[in-house]
Amino acid sequence: MKHSALDKEYLEEIKKDYDTIINTGISPGRNAIGVEKIAVNWQDDMKDEDGLSARVGRIVKDAPDGLFSRLQTEEILHSLRSAKIPSELSFSAGTFVCNKIFYYSLYYTKAKAGFIHFPLDSESSLDGRYPTMSIDNMIKSIEMVIQKTI
Numbered sequence: 001m002k003h004s005a006l007d008k009e010y011l012e013e014i015k016k017d018y019d020t021i022i023n024t025g026i027s028p029g030r031n032a033i034g035v036e037k038i039a040v041n042w043q044d045d046m047k048d049e050d051g052l053s054a055r056v057g058r059i060v061k062d063a064p065d066g067l068f069s070r071l072q073t074e075e076i077l078h079s080l081r082s083a084k085i086p087s088e089l090s091f092s093a094g095t096f097v098c099n100k101i102f103y104y105s106l107y108y109t110k111a112k113a114g115f116i117h118f119p120l121d122s123e124s125s126l127d128g129r130y131p132t133m134s135i136d137n138m139i140k141s142i143e144m145v146i147q148k149t150i
Contacts, residue, residue, distance in 0.1 A: 006097060006100060006101060006104075010101060010104060011104060011108065014104065014105055014108055014109050014111075015108075017109070017111075018109065018111045019111055019112065020111055020112045020113070020149055020150060021105045021109065021111045021112070021113040021114075022071070022113075022114060022115075022116065022142070022145060022146065022149060023098070023101050023102055023105055023113070023114065023115040023116070024115070024116050024117075024118065024142065025093075025097070025098035025101070025115065025116075025117055025118070026117070026118050026119075026120060026124075027094070027098070027117040027118070027119065028119075028120050028130045029119075029130055029131070030117060030118070030119045030131065031086065031119055031131035031133075032086035032087050032088045032119065032133075033080060033085060033086065033087040033088070033116060033117065033118055033119070033133070033138075033141050034087075034088055034089075034090035034093075034116070034117035034118075035069075035071075035073045035076050035077050035080070035087060035088070035089050035090060035114075035116060035145075036069060036073075036090050036091075036092075036093045036102060036114060036115040036116065036117060037068065037069055037073050037089055037090060037091050038066045038067065038068050038069065038091055038092075038093075039066065039067050039069075039093055039099055039102035039103035039105075039106055039115070040065065040066050040092075040093075040095065040099060040103070041058050041059050041060060041063050041064060041065050041066060041067075041103060041107075042057070042058060042059065042065075042095050042099075043055075043056065043057065043058075043059050043095055043096070043099070043100055044056060044095040044096060046095075046096050054100070059099075059100055059103050059104070059107075060103070060104075060107055063107055064107075067103060067106035067107060068106075069102075069106070069113070069114035069115065070106065070111070070112045070113050070114060071112060071113070071114030071145070071148075071149055072148055072149070073089060073114065074089070075148050076144070076145050076148045076149075077089050079144050079147075079148055080141055080144060080145075083140065083141075083144065085137050085140065085141050085144075086133070086137075087141070090117060093115055093117065098115060098117065099115075101115070102114070102115035112149060114149075116141070116142065116145055118133065118138050118141075119131050119132055119133040120132050120133075121133065121134070121135050121138065122134060122135075
């Protein structure tokens with residue numbers, strides 16, 4: 001997602017008062033699904049796909065430094081591992097767009113909200129520089145996350 005869309009469209013979308021928000025993103029370099037535990041109130045100036053950067057600093061002024069996922073992260077992790085899907089509890093959603101989405105969903109809503117990071121799929125890493133996961137495992141895992149959450 002782009003910074004401009006995040007600050008406008010995503011914030012508008014989450015105002016719809018959802019009961020549950022399961023955010024997802026891709027994290028090149030990960031070799032397992034990351035069940036994110038905490039969103040930090042910090043962003044870096046990395047460029048998005050339009051070449052735009054967010055300002056470095058707090059995502060939300062005068063807000064907590066971090067907010068914990070409202071998903072049952074340990075239960076989700078146990079289910080994924082029981083299904084032999086490579087997964088880990090992650091304590092860093094980064095300081096880019098994924099973390100910002102995660103933080104917004106926790107700060108601006110009362111929803112059961114969280115974030116799941118996926119490795120690249122096989123077709124997205126044709127040069128072999130990054131670990132990959134099959135789309136089938138990704139689909140199976142998000143279905144399990146939904147089942148554990150609702």
